[in-house]
Amino acid sequence: MEFVCKFPILTNPSYREESEKYNYFVYRIGLITRYSILSEKRFQVFAEVSPFFVHAYKEVVNSGDPAPYRNDEFGFYAAPGVTLYSKSRRVSFDLYYEFSFTGYNMLSYKVNYNF
Secondary structure (H helix, E strand, C coil): CCEEEEEEEEECCCHHHHHHHHHEEEEEECCCCCEEEEECCCCCEEEEEEEEEEEEEEEEECCCCCCEEEEEEEEEEEEEEEEEEEEEEEEEEEEEEEEEEECCCCEEEEEEEEE
């Protein structure tokens, strides 16, 4: 079992310019399947795929429309990346590029705690 915290890296300038306008609440639930190269090493190259369900709630602060944005959808992504494990292999850091079949691509990182 794994607990994951994921953080997008906002490489698109329009995301950075407009990020102060929104209050985000997003969660994503899904299964992750991963294939790792050099699986016995602390530094690994991997590819993962994941079907997921995402719920997004965004309250627009600087808009005349008082109705918040809500979105629920199913999706699927594939992501190549690299992992660095701690010496105990309890904590790992993933850097990867996510290709989503819902229409976006994103450079992300996540911190994993392995139970």
